[in-house]
Amino acid sequence: MLDTQHLYDSMARLAREAGISQWDLGAACGTDLSVQVDRGEAKQLKGAQRSAVTVRAWNDAGRVGITSCTDFSAAGLALALAGARDASAFGDLEEPPALSPRSTEATEPLERPRFPLQPIQGMLSTLLAAERQLLDCHGAIGTVPYNGLSERNGERVYVNSLGAQRHQRSSSASLYLYARAEQTGRKPRSAGAVRLAYGSAELDVAGCIAEAAELTISHLDYAPIDTGSYTCVFSPEAFLDLIGAFSNIFNARSVLDGLSLSNRDSLGELLAVPFLSLWDDPRHPGSIGASSFDGEGTPTARLPLIEAGHLANFLHSEATARQFGVAPTGHAGMGAKVSVGPDWFVIGATPGAGSGDSSLDRHGADGVVWIDSLSALHAGVKASQGSFSLPFDGWLLKGGERRSIEAATVAGDIRTVLRSILALEGEAKLTPDGVCPHVWVEGLSITGEA
Amino acid sequence: MLLSFVDSLWRARLEPLLAAGCAAGADLVEVFLERSDRLGVLAEQERVTSVSPSFGSGAGIRVFRGKADGYRDGFVSTTDLSEAGLLSALDQALGMLGLNRPSLAALQPEAAKFLGLRELRDFGLGKADWLAECPGVAETAEHLLQGTDRLSFHGRHLQSRRGSYSRDWQEVLVAASDGTFSRDLRLHQTLGLSVLAADGEHRSSVARRFGSSDHPQDLRQWDADAAASDIATSSATMLYADFIEAGSYPVVLANRFGGVIFHEACGHLLETTQLERGTSPFANKLGEEIAHGAVTAVDEGLSNLSFGSLAMDDEGLEPQRTTLIENGKLKAFLSDRAGELRTGHPRTGSGRRQGHGFAAASRMRNTFIAAGPHSPAELIASVDRGIYCKVMGGGSVGPTGQFNFSVEEGYLIENGELGKPVKGATLIGDAETVMPRISMCANDLELAAGFCGSVSGSIYVTVGQPHIKVDSITVGGR
Structure with a gap:
């Protein structure tokens, strides 16, 4: 277990001895357990004891250096501090990071359930039973080649020379089931589902099985689709993936580096249809991995990014916030050059602005492509260009009936997508990565094999 | 820092561990030990913006049971390389397969299926100086800045120019209850350049990465001008390209x-x-x-x-x-x-x-x-x-x-x-x-x-x- 006070005292003493007046430290440790199964047998049981510590030190010229290691002992910390001091000779003098002025602010407590790790044999029994039930759902489902049940217990600490002492403990569990189905003379098909919770006993195992089975079976009867321009409806998971891939739009670090689709003057510009709003909500009750502070010790908080279609805010670290003349937002990593990133998106209708064309309904749609999941975002998204071309799993809707699409890609430009949203359909869905309703978009290019 | 794995102490520490695993009923026990020393350097435009060294060590212990059990395996990793830490990891891996370790004191060597480690096969011989022979931060930064400078020379409409370097040095030792006992030293270096070009609504991003293994001097032979010229040409070509018709x-x-x-x-x-x-x-x-x-x-x-x-x-x-x-x-x-x-x-x-x-x-x-x-x-x-x-x-x-x-x-x-x-x-x-x-x-x-x-x-x-x-x-x- 991490002792925050002890780490702070150790670092303060080591820094004093080394003549270093400004420093900070981020540390994390934890234990993971995971199981995988294969056709009724345990395939692999894994455990891990993790530890990582990162130390930054500023030299007299204001340059910062950093070093990371796996050793929390006094000797390890001393080596890390010495490494950081040496690296500070090469620190960036033009735009050096500083300690976050908000790192010593009081934080709202983040009360989340925590559960001890379960015996691994119990986890194995749960996953074996889940695999059996999924295989029993349909004769064509022959294997569940990608599956896993895991638990994690961990804690994080952040301390610095301003006196900040942050500490957070957490637990989480995840279940994923991806089934493979095959029928004679037809290509194999695959689909799956994921569930997260604070402990494995809290996981919605039955829901995960049902969703994986339903999706897999729905793709058995597939057909090629004609290449062309289609109105598409994105599942909440697919739309969140797409927005996440282009989060440089909201990222102040990317703006300053010239790698964003936005620029310094973009705040207030119309980015999307007026009925769309988007928040980053790191402390959302549905976010299992929620954190009360970021890599610089800044408290996390809900932040509007798109309000009524307009770009409302950027995500900031200490360094970017200083350049923009605003306060850090709690979205920083920890580094010699500090990265910035989103936590957890909430996408929904602008209050009082409706949700677009209310007549649109997947269950009565015709000639519409329903995109259930996107693949290969790492390869098919050109984030700094705004364009994407991505394989997807989904269905072509005819008279409200859906038929699986054999193999296809969807291509477009994110800025056009945001301005071509026709409607937000139905209630927003809580997913592992955020909250979002089904999103209708017109005029996307679909390439099929027909 | 941890002593190198050629230290004879490691044989003495690992053999009882492997014997204990076998005595517990495992058909095969494998220990993978690792020490690492890494460096990342990033240059943007005309300056170095990040230098990130890191070092670490750890072990992964894997235990197999036999054919009747479908060759099930349990795997546990840890960053605690003390005797107690390794024993704890072994116990956890054995426990995953329903096995319990006898105490080391009670261990009867002849009862175990483990016959001892073979002589060390040291693939790391002649590689001890690799880490020291790699370019230091100052020299690396010089190469990267040369690269971003040549990008500026060759390129047009460049909104972002980046050069990055990573060095990954690793010492590994593998010991298994079938007698396997092998050590190696590895070195991988990569050096990359990337650009984002923009002209109105037209954008192109191009990146190239050069990689080498087991050769500390490779970075010194990198031709920054040729790499920058290639990237700038590609970027200019793609800036105004049309989208492909599906x-x-x-x-x-x-x-x-x-x-x-x-x-x-x-x-x-x-x-x-x-x-x-x-x-x-x-x-x-x-x-x-x-x-x-x-x-x-x-x-x-x-x-x-x-x-x-x-x-x-x-x-x-x-x-x-x-x-x-x-x-x-x-x-x-x-x-x-x-x-x-x-x-x-x-x-x-x-x-x-x-x-x-x-x-x-x-x-x-x-x-x-x-x-x-x-x-x-x-x-x-x-x-x-x-x-x-x-x-x-x-x-x-x-x-x-x-x-x-x-x-x-x-x-x-x-x-x-x-x-x-x-x-x-x-x-x-x-x-x-x-x-x-x-x-x-x-x-x-x-x-x-x-x-x-x-x-x-x-x-x-x-x-x-x-x-x-x-x-x-x-x-x-x-």
């Missing part, structure tokens, strides 16, 4: 990184890891024709200085040259220890992992399609209307064998000649359909460094091929 086309894939098509489309499906999962369509096709007769494909870990080469794999075995496909016929699979136990395919020195936090799995090393008889020009000339994929991006393969990868720099081929540049193309298909359509291979085989992420983490690999022609493939676009 459809099915014949394509000619360039050599070097074009080999990612074989890596993604077919290579992964020839790993025993995929056979174990039942996700390879080639599982029962040894000796059968799975590709066009023009295709011979090889995976090996031996080529001098190649990014995916190894002196030993992460299970202590020397790598081999494995002919996967010969004239279209499937000849062999890539196998690791677990793959051999569970599928019967003999180990090929392909057990690989990112580090101590991962159990080894069968993975590719230097993978390439062999050279054919044609010139690249003959391939282009054979296409009436198609696409020339000069530079490939990344890709992936799914559980049904469906693959995809992006084209970073493409050109239309019209009437056998290269035409205007096109962007936004994604190639999709499945291996069973596409492999028989590789109908021509050119005579210009070249390799390129890359990274591969899979079940045992991110590892260094080489992909490669000569120019090849695929008769028809689905190209996603607009």
Whole structure:
């Protein structure tokens, strides 16, 4: 277990001895357990004891250096501090990071359930039973080649020379089931589902099985689709993936580096249809991995990014916030050059602005492509260009009936997508990565094999 | 810092651990020890903006039970290399298989199946100075800034210029209850340049990465001007390119990184890891024709200085040259220890992992399609209307064998000649359909460094091929 006070005292003493007046430290440790199964047998049981510590030190010229290691002992910390001091000779003098002025602010407590790790044999029994039930759902489902049940217990600490002492403990569990189905003379098909919770006993195992089975079976009867321009409806998971891939739009670090689709003057510009709003909500009750502070010790908080279609805010670290003349937002990593990133998106209708064309309904749609999941975002998204071309799993809707699409890609430009949203359909869905309703978009290019 | 693993203390510490695991009823116990020393440097425009050193150590302990149990295994990793830490990890791994360790004091050596470690096979000999011979931060920064400066010289409309360097030094020791006792020192360095060009609504981003293994001096031989010139040319070409019109086309894939098509489309499906999962369509096709007769494909870990080469794999075995496909016929699979136990395919020195936090799995090393008889020009000339994929991006393969990868720099081929540049193309298909359509291979085989992420983490690999022609493939676009 991490002792925050002890780490702070150790670092303060080591820094004093080394003549270093400004420093900070981020540390994390934890234990993971995971199981995988294969056709009724345990395939692999894994455990891990993790530890990582990162130390930054500023030299007299204001340059910062950093070093990371796996050793929390006094000797390890001393080596890390010495490494950081040496690296500070090469620190960036033009735009050096500083300690976050908000790192010593009081934080709202983040009360989340925590559960001890379960015996691994119990986890194995749960996953074996889940695999059996999924295989029993349909004769064509022959294997569940990608599956896993895991638990994690961990804690994080952040301390610095301003006196900040942050500490957070957490637990989480995840279940994923991806089934493979095959029928004679037809290509194999695959689909799956994921569930997260604070402990494995809290996981919605039955829901995960049902969703994986339903999706897999729905793709058995597939057909090629004609290449062309289609109105598409994105599942909440697919739309969140797409927005996440282009989060440089909201990222102040990317703006300053010239790698964003936005620029310094973009705040207030119309980015999307007026009925769309988007928040980053790191402390959302549905976010299992929620954190009360970021890599610089800044408290996390809900932040509007798109309000009524307009770009409302950027995500900031200490360094970017200083350049923009605003306060850090709690979205920083920890580094010699500090990265910035989103936590957890909430996408929904602008209050009082409706949700677009209310007549649109997947269950009565015709000639519409329903995109259930996107693949290969790492390869098919050109984030700094705004364009994407991505394989997807989904269905072509005819008279409200859906038929699986054999193999296809969807291509477009994110800025056009945001301005071509026709409607937000139905209630927003809580997913592992955020909250979002089904999103209708017109005029996307679909390439099929027909 | 931890003492080097050649220290004789490690034999004395590991042998009781392995004996205890065997005495508990394990059929095989393996310990993987790792020390690492890494450095990352980033330069942007005219200045160095990040220097990130890190070091660490850890162990991964894997325990197998026998055939009656389906060769189940438990794996535990830890960063605590004390005697107590390693024993705790062993106990946890044994407990996963329902086994309990007898106390070390009560251990009867003759009762254990463990006969002791063999003499150390030290593949690290002669490599002790590698880390010290690598360029330091100041020298690295100088090279990177030279690169970003040359980008500025060669490029137009450049909004962002970046150079990055990473050095990954690793010492590994593998000890197993079958007597395996092997050590190696490894060094991988990469150096990359990237740009974002923008002119009004037109944008292009281009990146190239140079990678080397086991050669501390390589960075010093890097030609910054040539690399910058190549990137700037590509960026300028693609800045005003039109999006590709979607459809099915014949394509000619360039050599070097074009080999990612074989890596993604077919290579992964020839790993025993995929056979174990039942996700390879080639599982029962040894000796059968799975590709066009023009295709011979090889995976090996031996080529001098190649990014995916190894002196030993992460299970202590020397790598081999494995002919996967010969004239279209499937000849062999890539196998690791677990793959051999569970599928019967003999180990090929392909057990690989990112580090101590991962159990080894069968993975590719230097993978390439062999050279054919044609010139690249003959391939282009054979296409009436198609696409020339000069530079490939990344890709992936799914559980049904469906693959995809992006084209970073493409050109239309019209009437056998290269035409205007096109962007936004994604190639999709499945291996069973596409492999028989590789109908021509050119005579210009070249390799390129890359990274591969899979079940045992991110590892260094080489992909490669000569120019090849695929008769028809689905190209996603607009």
